[in-house]
Amino acid sequence: MGRRKIAMEKQESQSKRHVTFSKRRVGLFSKAAEMCMVTGAQIAILVSSPSNNPKIFSFGHPSADTVIDTFLTNSSPATSMGDCTKESLRPLYREVKAIEREMKIESATQNEQKKKTSREEWWRSEEYKDWESIEKLQAYAKALEELSNNTRARLESMSLEVQKNH
Missing domain, CATH: 3.40.1810.10 (Transcription factor, MADS-box)
Structure with a gap:
């Protein structure tokens, strides 16, 4: 660089x-x-x-x-x-x-x-404080919401697998 x-x-x-x-x-x-x-x-x-x-x-x-x-x-x-x-x-x-x-x-x-x-x-990052546009914050919020939904779906899937194995 x-x-x-x-x-x-x-x-x-x-x-x-x-x-x-x-x-x-x-x-x-x-x-x-x-x-x-x-x-x-x-x-x-x-x-x-x-x-x-x-x-x-x-x-x-x-x-x-x-x-x-x-x-x-x-x-x-x-x-x-x-x-x-x-x-x-x-x-x-x-x-x-x-x-x-x-x-x-x-x-x-x-x-x-x-x-x-x-x-x-990474979720503790304060990078968002430097963002000056609402669009960046909205995109970040949307990505976090998608991550939350994917995590919830994976957790449910894993829970069902554990229940089947017991």
Whole structure:
């Protein structure tokens, strides 16, 4: 599966919004680390999560605090640091890559759990909450009614077989 362009619109589902936030945050931090490595720029990024219990995530080189203090005091960037070299940024870059790997693992685990739940207890799915048309809900209700009728007929058939065998 290749990359595809995702429309820039607010995710209505809280879980989709959380996953999108996490993936995009990691991507943003990764690009910032690459920019530091390539240009030697000092960067600070603060991101607030869109959850009920918001958290602040930060990224910075040499540190978010150093860059923010420099900005707030209108002072020039630390001259003692000299030019940022690739070697000095490698640990930071490795940390961002480790976070990316963790996010991929977490995403794969969530997808596997979602598949497992959908196979075992598909009726508990909240997928219908994302449907915006009454036609989809009516089709879903009709399919559930048909399933119920088929299940009832099979149960009656099996009950008759059991009664014949006893």
